[in-house]
Amino acid sequence: MAHGTALEPPQGAGGPTARVPAPWEMGPLALHGHDVDGVNRCVHCGLCLASCPTFSLLGTEMDSPRGRIVLIKSLAEGRIELSDSTRAHLDLCLGCRACETVCPSGVPYGQLIEAARAEIERRHPGGPVRRLFRWLNFAVLLPHPRLLGLAATGLRCYQVSGLQRVLRASGLLRLLPGPLAAWEPLLPRLPPAAARAPLPEVTHAEGQRRARVGLLTGCIQQVAFGTQNRATARVLARNGAEVLAPRAQSCCGALHAHAGEDGLARDLARRTIEAFEAAGVDQVIANTSGCGAHMKSYGMLLASDPAWRARAARFAARVRDVSEFLCQEPLRGPLQPVARTVTYHDPCHVIHGQKIRKEPRALLAQIPGLRVVELSEADWCCGSAGTYNLTQPEMAQRLQERKIAHIRATGAEAVVTANPGCIIQIAQGLQATGAPTRVMHIVELLDEAYR
Amino acid sequence: MPALTEARKKSLRREMEALLGPGAVLSDPDELMVYESDGLTLFRALADFVVFPLTAEHVAALVRLAQREGLPFVARGAGTGLSGGCLPAEGGLVISLMRMNRVLEVDYDNQLAVVEPGLVNLHLSWAVGARGFYYAPDPSSQQACTIGGNIANNSGGPHTLKYGVTTNHVLGLEVVLPDGEIVWLGGKTRDPQGYDLTGIFVGSEGTFGIATKIVLRILRQPQAVRTVLAVFNEIDQASEAVSAIIARGLIPAAMEMIDQLTIQAVEDAFGCGYPRDAAAALLIEMDGLAAGMDEQAARVIAACRETGAREVRLARDEAERQLLWKGRKSAFGAYGRISPAYLVMDGVIPRTRLPYVLRRVNEIVAGYGLRVGNVFHAGDGNLHPNILYDPRKPGEEQRVVAAGGEILKVCAEVGGSISGEHGIGLEKRDYMPLIFSEADLGCMARVKRAFNPTGLCNPGKIFPSRKGCAEAGFASRPHPIEEAGLAQRF
Numbered sequence: 001m002a003h004g005t006a007l008e009p010p011q012g013a014g015g016p017t018a019r020v021p022a023p024w025e026m027g028p029l030a031l032h033g034h035d036v037d038g039v040n041r042c043v044h045c046g047l048c049l050a051s052c053p054t055f056s057l058l059g060t061e062m063d064s065p066r067g068r069i070v071l072i073k074s075l076a077e078g079r080i081e082l083s084d085s086t087r088a089h090l091d092l093c094l095g096c097r098a099c100e101t102v103c104p105s106g107v108p109y110g111q112l113i114e115a116a117r118a119e120i121e122r123r124h125p126g127g128p129v130r131r132l133f134r135w136l137n138f139a140v141l142l143p144h145p146r147l148l149g150l151a152a153t154g155l156r157c158y159q160v161s162g163l164q165r166v167l168r169a170s171g172l173l174r175l176l177p178g179p180l181a182a183w184e185p186l187l188p189r190l191p192p193a194a195a196r197a198p199l200p201e202v203t204h205a206e207g208q209r210r211a212r213v214g215l216l217t218g219c220i221q222q223v224a225f226g227t228q229n230r231a232t233a234r235v236l237a238r239n240g241a242e243v244l245a246p247r248a249q250s251c252c253g254a255l256h257a258h259a260g261e262d263g264l265a266r267d268l269a270r271r272t273i274e275a276f277e278a279a280g281v282d283q284v285i286a287n288t289s290g291c292g293a294h295m296k297s298y299g300m301l302l303a304s305d306p307a308w309r310a311r312a313a314r315f316a317a318r319v320r321d322v323s324e325f326l327c328q329e330p331l332r333g334p335l336q337p338v339a340r341t342v343t344y345h346d347p348c349h350v351i352h353g354q355k356i357r358k359e360p361r362a363l364l365a366q367i368p369g370l371r372v373v374e375l376s377e378a379d380w381c382c383g384s385a386g387t388y389n390l391t392q393p394e395m396a397q398r399l400q401e402r403k404i405a406h407i408r409a410t411g412a413e414a415v416v417t418a419n420p421g422c423i424i425q426i427a428q429g430l431q432a433t434g435a436p437t438r439v440m441h442i443v444e445l446l447d448e449a450y451r
Numbered sequence: 452m453p454a455l456t457e458a459r460k461k462s463l464r465r466e467m468e469a470l471l472g473p474g475a476v477l478s479d480p481d482e483l484m485v486y487e488s489d490g491l492t493l494f495r496a497l498a499d500f501v502v503f504p505l506t507a508e509h510v511a512a513l514v515r516l517a518q519r520e521g522l523p524f525v526a527r528g529a530g531t532g533l534s535g536g537c538l539p540a541e542g543g544l545v546i547s548l549m550r551m552n553r554v555l556e557v558d559y560d561n562q563l564a565v566v567e568p569g570l571v572n573l574h575l576s577w578a579v580g581a582r583g584f585y586y587a588p589d590p591s592s593q594q595a596c597t598i599g600g601n602i603a604n605n606s607g608g609p610h611t612l613k614y615g616v617t618t619n620h621v622l623g624l625e626v627v628l629p630d631g632e633i634v635w636l637g638g639k640t641r642d643p644q645g646y647d648l649t650g651i652f653v654g655s656e657g658t659f660g661i662a663t664k665i666v667l668r669i670l671r672q673p674q675a676v677r678t679v680l681a682v683f684n685e686i687d688q689a690s691e692a693v694s695a696i697i698a699r700g701l702i703p704a705a706m707e708m709i710d711q712l713t714i715q716a717v718e719d720a721f722g723c724g725y726p727r728d729a730a731a732a733l734l735i736e737m738d739g740l741a742a743g744m745d746e747q748a749a750r751v752i753a754a755c756r757e758t759g760a761r762e763v764r765l766a767r768d769e770a771e772r773q774l775l776w777k778g779r780k781s782a783f784g785a786y787g788r789i790s791p792a793y794l795v796m797d798g799v800i801p802r803t804r805l806p807y808v809l810r811r812v813n814e815i816v817a818g819y820g821l822r823v824g825n826v827f828h829a830g831d832g833n834l835h836p837n838i839l840y841d842p843r844k845p846g847e848e849q850r851v852v853a854a855g856g857e858i859l860k861v862c863a864e865v866g867g868s869i870s871g872e873h874g875i876g877l878e879k880r881d882y883m884p885l886i887f888s889e890a891d892l893g894c895m896a897r898v899k900r901a902f903n904p905t906g907l908c909n910p911g912k913i914f915p916s917r918k919g920c921a922e923a924g925f926a927s928r929p930h931p932i933e934e935a936g937l938a939q940r941f
Contacts, residue, residue, distance in 0.1 A: 040791040040843075041787045041788070041791070042787060043492070043783070043784060043786060043787040043790075043791070043792060043793060044488060044489075044490060044491075044492045045490050045531065045592070045783055045784040045787075046489075046490055046529055046530055046531035046592065046595050046596075047531070047592060047594055047595050047781065047784050048595070049529050049530075049531070049595045050529070050571045050573075050574070050594055050595045051594075059503060059547060059549030059550045059552070059569070060477070060482075060503070060547075060549075061485045061486060061530060062477075062481075062482050062485045067485040070484065070485050071481065071485065074481075074484065079484075080480075080481050080484065083479070083481055085479045085481055085482060086481045089482075102594065103784065104716075104717070104720045104721070104781035104782070104783070104784030104785040104787065104788075105720070105784050105785060105786070105787020105788050106719070106720060106787070106788055107787070
């Protein structure tokens, strides 16, 4: 038989291909300290394939969930080395977790890809520029709101002083090292200082108090989308929530976990838990999809830490996406009519990461005068995917174009969604095609209806 | 066949890249490894290349190149097959059709669609759904499997009971023959003259060539649908209900049985509303004209009650119906919740022998110290015992293969068959002598040689290996397969 393949039903231990050491001889599957035993839940049925955006566009199984699981499993078993091509295929994963929604065996794909990314970071930390850049980002800016605020002030000055315009026109930006040059145009335009200012530590409930909730104001969310946080607090208060925004909170660590910085991710999880425990809240509300999904997984993230395991699980059980919280009771009136046709785009980490599909639609249905048209492939990733549009611009753009085409086909005047990353990505795509369609966070639309 | 040298590989890669463009040829070992199995992980085989054509001309050129080089080749769709049928058994080229996935034409007046082979089965129904049409064959993997793979395996699905299998819905095919010639078999009309080569091609498991365009019938969505869930405390009662329904002259569109182990797995997966403590449940669907539908449903419900159903429930709305079907169609994958691997069998038996065969299946599997979940097309007598095992435990793979073989023997003994819809592929080739005589296999071998004289098109499939022939007692004189030049003794 050619090429060393084996086809007879297996005769001996180790299965038909001899170069694979028997798995039971290798101990538990692990990548960089993460238990990746979840790979064994995958029975290779392939039902996930067509749900995966990258597989649907490329048709290559290494870029499908099942294929990536094979790669991750083979890495963990030591069957393959981490080659450039394997790394490229794992990097190309959006982490959208659409595969988890359709997976009958319940493979915890999000955890597997995070573990694999941590392993890749450990083995390939990259050159000094990359390491410095990541250190600045993940260890300095994101965990420290005040430093992030200072950086935001600097960025805002750069944007409004005309320096950005001059530099962009001069072509000097091309002198920046590799990725920075490509990223500069993608930086969101920051709002003025007033919008970036921290939320009041307490926003009192209107009418009868229904709950005392903590609001994760987030890292980038607060400096780039402070207005969404303010709208969230107002809408929650209108619905009977006393909203606490503890100053002690920082970044929840979702970006770190998604980027393979698992050590920092655990530190930030502990800090977040402490901050909200100290505030004594019933529930913790997120208005950003990645943060909500990530905080709900703190129990898993800290499962190997005996001192924190139970605390993390308790905390995780209290996390709610804002639409999930608002849907627990009918919206409190009065809501003003909003005469507009809108469509709804499901952020991946809301619909796939938190399995929230009905709630946002139920909220929209309560706004008088609003007409909602369904968006085709509403549950497909728009290409934003955290920092994916920065690291994988080509695939991100293909997904963006597909999303924009579907949005334009609806004829809606506005796209409503529930995550700032999606808002940037979709707004940018609409702008490029010259469409007048607005993009807004669902809390902004509700806030408008409450005016 | 000698292994390709590195230099030869490099030059072939360049040649194929020139033909297909960049990014359409894989030869990196890590990438090839991802393609080493289909939905059945018991078998693995590595290709030398995985290639991604966009047109029939690309496929034809690849096939000619393979013939020139003496390289085996095999088509692959989504890789959800369950018999190893798309594995590169002897290396060579895997021709992935996933980038040929368009709906080329829909003719609603004549109720047909022309599609490419890489189109996902369900996506065809989505494409024509807005106009009130659908594509009837619905394998449980329809959310991922492709039309090309359905053609290769003549796939069925729950609604086979009323609507027939894939071949009943294929009008014509554009095929790249194994020598690279592009021909049409059948066409857009209903009653073509000449040999029914479409019929021969469908179900040939990729050994007669590669379909590049497919003309399919599309049907109007039924006016009315009723879906009934009947719950039983004993499997035998469920089997009797199946016979009772058919005996009353009722022809449901689908009649599916799901046993307790499977119910528990799918309830863990999606919480579909099957009672966890039931020994078995029947999912029965009727569709057609609205007139008389309620009466039909009432008769089905009565038949279930009379055979001992403890609960019979009509799906209240489309959402509940979809959820019940989601549970049924996700069942195989859901076994991942209770076992790291499974081997699914695909035996077909006369419906009346269901109680006996199910008992035997359970005895056989228990005898090997393994567990089995049953979820299957009860109306057709098409069983799917899923034997659960752990490949990490020494000896379990051999035990599961042995148990599977015994089950197929029982199916053959009661006058059934070893495969209903999953294909023979690699997995069941050595069981072919259970249901076919030497002469039968010889006839098939001659047909294969007419299409595929060099044997390079998907080798190693369907026909028994040397070992299988010897076990069947075919080895004493030249086997018809050898006479046909399809196998040789060493």
